[in-house]
Amino acid sequence: GQQVMQIPQYQHVQEGEDFTTYCNSSTTLSNIQWYKQRPGGHPVFLIQLVKSGEVKKQKRLTFQFGEAKKNSSLHITATQTTDVGTYFCAGRGAGGTSYGKLTFGQGTILTVHP
Amino acid sequence: NAGVTQTPKFRILKIGQSMTLQCTQDMNHNYMYWYRQDPGMGLKLIYYSVGAGITDKGEVPNGYNVSRSTTEDFPLRLELAAPSQTSVYFCASSYDPSGNYGYTFGSGTRLTVV
Numbered sequence: 001g002q003q004v005m006q007i008p009q010y011q012h013v014q015e016g017e018d019f020t021t022y023c024n025s026s027t028t029l030s031n032i033q034w035y036k037q038r039p040g041g042h043p044v045f046l047i048q049l050v051k052s053g054e055v056k057k058q059k060r061l062t063f064q065f066g067e068a069k070k071n072s073s074l075h076i077t078a079t080q081t082t083d084v085g086t087y088f089c090a091g092r093g094a095g096g097t098s099y100g101k102l103t104f105g106q107g108t109i110l111t112v113h114p
Numbered sequence: 115n116a117g118v119t120q121t122p123k124f125r126i127l128k129i130g131q132s133m134t135l136q137c138t139q140d141m142n143h144n145y146m147y148w149y150r151q152d153p154g155m156g157l158k159l160i161y162y163s164v165g166a167g168i169t170d171k172g173e174v175p176n177g178y179n180v181s182r183s184t185t186e187d188f189p190l191r192l193e194l195a196a197p198s199q200t201s202v203y204f205c206a207s208s209y210d211p212s213g214n215y216g217y218t219f220g221s222g223t224r225l226t227v228v
Contacts, residue, residue, distance in 0.1 A: 001173070009154065033216055042204055043157070045216025088156065101147070101172070102217070104157040 002027050004091050006105030014113050019076040021108035023089035030094040032065055032072045033102065038085045069094070079112050086110070116140050120205050120220035127195040127227045135190040135223050137205030145208040146188040147217065148172075148180065150201040157204065163188055195227045 003026040013019050023032065031050045035043040047056055049065035049072060056063045062075045072089055086109045090102035121136045139146065144165045149157040159172030163182040177199060179191040188207075192199060202224050206217040 006156075035216075042219040042221050043217070044219070048216060090157075101159060101162060103159075104149075106154060106156040 002091070002093050002103045004089060004103045004105040006089055006108055008108055009106060010109050010111075012111045012113065013079050015081060016078050019079050019083070019110055021074050021087050021089075021110075023072045023074075023091070023105050025070045025091045025103075027070070028094045029069050029091040031092050032069075033090045033092075034063060034072075034074055035088045035090060035104075036085050037088065037107070041085075043088060076110075079110070081112050081114055084110060084112050118205055118207055118218050118220035120203075120223050122223060123221065124224050125226070127192075127225065129195060129197065129227060131195050132191070132193050133195070133225075135192070135203055135205075135225075137188045137190065137220060138186050139188075139205075139207045139218070140186065141207060141209070141218065142185060143207035143209055143218070144185065145210070146182065147206045147208075148178070148188070148190045149204045149206065150174065151204060151222075152201050160190065160203075192225075197227050199225065200227045201225060 005024045007022050033048045034046040037043045047063050052069050053067045054065040060077045064073045086107040088107045089105045118139045147162045148160040151157050158174045160178050161180040163169045166185050169180050202222050204222050205220045208217050209215045
């Protein structure tokens with residue numbers, strides 16, 4: 001079945017440093033979503049990417065979808081303590097009827113030292 | 115709007131006991147999902163539903179059952195609880211299968227089986 005791998009598993013940064021997490025799928029994706037989960041909380045939807053090579057920005061967050069639609073990345077510029085949490089990518093396989101089912105990566109746990 | 119509401123928030127079960135995790139949403143979403151989250155393992159899909167009366171297995175359905183008698187409610191039943199079912203359970207819903215609006219997650223149920 002479809003697998004979505006995410007690296008790194010952990011990332012510790014000093015406040016103000018940049019952060020990047022990478023997501024790779026074993027199969028071509030129709031789209032990919034990103035979620036953030038604060039410690040002790042639940043995942044919250046951040047964004048969806050659909051087009052090959054798509055780049056979207058939300059303030060200090062930049063999301064990219066690979067040309068082959070099998071990989072994606074999330075980059076945070078100048079991290080802040082409010083960025084702490086686990087970032088998940090979640091992909092939906094291309095083709096067929098998937099009823100919206102997403103396959104989640106393992107997540108990257110980000111800690112930010114003030 | 116309350117969004118997705120899960121009860122209970124915490125529960126301790128003894129091995130062999132049964133329980134139902136409740137999930138209700140007030141957004142009139144047709145698509146609903148149950149995930150479990152184990153440390154460092156991301157989110158695994160247990161069951162999903164595309165509408166009232168229609169359910170299907172996800173990646174890890176063994177030991178669980180679901181029903182969907184109404185659009186609003188999607189309870190998850192654990193029969194004969196086992197320590198391997200110790201996890202955090204999240205219910206989610208979505209507006210459409212393409213996921214343009216992402217998933218809305220409940221706050222989770224933290225279950226311990228002893």
